[in-house]
Amino acid sequence: MQWNLRMRAAERGVWKSAQMRRMIADAGLEISAGKMSSWWAGTPPTMRLEDLDVLCSVLECTPSDLMSPEPEKVAARRSRGAETVNGDDRRSDASDGGVSPVVAPRFGKPRSEPPL
Template identity: 35%
Template sequence: MPRQISYRWRLRELMAARGMFTVAELMPHLTERGITLSSSQVHRLVSGTPERLSLPVLATLCDVLDCTPTDLIATSAQNVPARRAAGEEAPINLAARRPTRVRLTPEGVSGDAGGVRAVDDPRLRTLRPSGLEVRRVVGRSDLPNLLRPRHATRPPV
């Protein structure tokens, strides 16, 4: 089972615990230890989670904050369920795929229409001597396509 690794950058929390609340308070400590970063670079380190970080900067931050890299970077790992391969067949639920019988009446749809509500919509009616007929209903969006008149329809009354 594959594992998903995540981490949390805790620089701002550790700075606050040491009484440093702004980038301007951190910059002199970095400069006196030989790390020259612009204020915008230090701001991005403090406010966001860095994608890449050089080891000298990491070591300097640990020295300034009197912590270890483990304190600065909190990691976690969890198991992730494996994804199916592209050619792998999933089990088919035949009960979910089997259509249910539906009857259209002038009052609307009767029976379990497989997700189709009982709607009395004049656009969905066709007039026949034997009544309204639907051959198969799969879902709500299929209903207008499945109404097939045997002769020309008359406008609804």
């Protein structure tokens, strides 16, 4: 996804992250300077729906104004090669009928038992 927060903010006359943070706080969402910096500087790794709702309200936009799909990146990921499972080049996709890859046990690296 392409993150367009700065573009949408600029369209509303907001040029600094501190100003955007104050506007968000006025709307009832207190966020840290670090979180605002990650939103402002690039694509955030995660976004809570409540936070997205406040951003859209403050900027008078929709989520699709803040995010644009990038299907070419998804296609590039697929073409990079098959996923590896325990060193094997096997993958599951629609072209092979949705068959799951063979999963081999990991000897020497046992998983822990679940809590009782």
